[in-house]
Amino acid sequence: xxxxxxxxxxxxxxxxxxxxxxxxxxxxxxxxxxxxxxxxxxxxxxxxxxxxxxxxxxxxxxxxxxxxxxxxxxxxxxxxxxxxxxxxxxxxxxxxxxxxxxxxxxxxxxxxxxxxxxxxxxxxxxxxxxxxxxxxxxxxxxxxxxxxxxxxxxxxxxxxxxxxxxxxxxxxxxxxxxxxxxxxxxxxxxxxxxxxxxxxxxxxxxxxxxxxxxxxxxxxxxxxxxxxxxxxxxxxxxxxxxxxxxxxxxxxxxxxxxxxxxxxxxxxxxxxxxxxxxxxxxxxxxxxxxxxxxxxxxxxxxxxxxxxxxxxxxxxxxxxxxxxxxxxxx
Numbered sequence: 001x002x003x004x005x006x007x008x009x010x011x012x013x014x015x016x017x018x019x020x021x022x023x024x025x026x027x028x029x030x031x032x033x034x035x036x037x038x039x040x041x042x043x044x045x046x047x048x049x050x051x052x053x054x055x056x057x058x059x060x061x062x063x064x065x066x067x068x069x070x071x072x073x074x075x076x077x078x079x080x081x082x083x084x085x086x087x088x089x090x091x092x093x094x095x096x097x098x099x100x101x102x103x104x105x106x107x108x109x110x111x112x113x114x115x116x117x118x119x120x121x122x123x124x125x126x127x128x129x130x131x132x133x134x135x136x137x138x139x140x141x142x143x144x145x146x147x148x149x150x151x152x153x154x155x156x157x158x159x160x161x162x163x164x165x166x167x168x169x170x171x172x173x174x175x176x177x178x179x180x181x182x183x184x185x186x187x188x189x190x191x192x193x194x195x196x197x198x199x200x201x202x203x204x205x206x207x208x209x210x211x212x213x214x215x216x217x218x219x220x221x222x223x224x225x226x227x228x229x230x231x232x233x234x235x236x237x238x239x240x241x242x243x244x245x246x247x248x249x250x251x252x253x254x255x256x257x258x259x260x261x262x263x264x265x266x267x268x269x270x271x272x273x274x275x276x277x278x279x280x281x282x283x284x285x286x287x288x289x290x291x292x293x294x295x296x297x298x299x300x301x302x303x304x305x306x307x308x309x310x311x312x313x314x315x316x317x318x319x320x321x322x323x324x325x326x327x328x329x330x
Contacts, residue, residue, distance in 0.1 A: 040087055047083045051076060077116055084115045145205065145308040172226045190222045201246035209242040209328055216249040216272060223257060230262040233270040240274055242328035245305055252324055256283040274328065282323040
């Protein structure tokens with residue numbers, strides 16, 4: 001709600017009221033009564049802007065335009081009638097010291113209907129302004145989300161195709177070929193499956209929670225072949241319906257592996273579960289002596305991505321654990 005818009009609307013409404021009285025030949029249609037029109041206009045303009053501000057806060061013009069429009073129109077009728085009654089009470093009872101019963105006796109239904117109809121016309125222009133404002137904001141959010149998705153996709157692909165990632169996994173594959181050809185084939189298929197998933201999700205805004213957890217299972221099984229008893233993990237048995245941005249889990253798992261020592265003596269434990277409509281990824285902390293290049297950019301990009309989806313990522317770092325909670329969309 002902007003003060004400049006209220007002031008502009010107030011002045012316009014005041015002049016319109018003055019002109020209407022002038023055209024109708026009303027005895028009050030003179031400049032000495034203009035301050036009354038101005039006060040009435042301030043009350044109606046600020047009251048309607050406040051009303052539509054709260055309508056826009058709790059209802060969505062983008063998602064439910066018809067419902068929002070109907071509620072806005074129906075709600076503005078008692079709002080404007082109430083404003084007009086309050087102003088009449090203020091001037092007659094408070095300013096002119098008249099008895100409250102005069103206000104009841106002089107109540108004119110036609111007068112109130114005319115005022116409400118006029119207020120509805122003004123409200124319609126305000127509603128149109130809010131509607132187009134919401135549409136423009138939605139377009140801007142869509143463009144920002146598209147840009148953010150491209151950035152996340154690039155970061156994920158870059159992370160997956162990082163030379164260290166390839167080098168480590170190819171070394172594991174090379175050792176398995178001589179020791180256990182069957183396991184080497186399984187490792188190759190899992191590695192290929194990871195790359196296939198990354199490439200297949202590149203243009204999607206949201207993906208099934210089940211698909212993401214299945215991908216996480218493949219990713220963790222690949223890491224398990226590499227780290228063996230140095231890695232422990234749990235995944236949810238019952239996966240609820242829902243969606244999350246693609247490759248969110250990959251970034252969090254990559255983060256856990258990159259920043260912690262992983263060995264039989266200092267195992268890394270990763271727990272993935274759903275709690276209160278949020279997907280939780282929690283790992284214990286065994287920080288590496290030499291800190292690797294930070295991936296805070298990746299976590300920051302994820303937080304910005306969820307912000308564009310009107311949600312928030314929760315990150316909690318304690319002495320012994322690191323937890324990230326990401327919203328699940330229905």
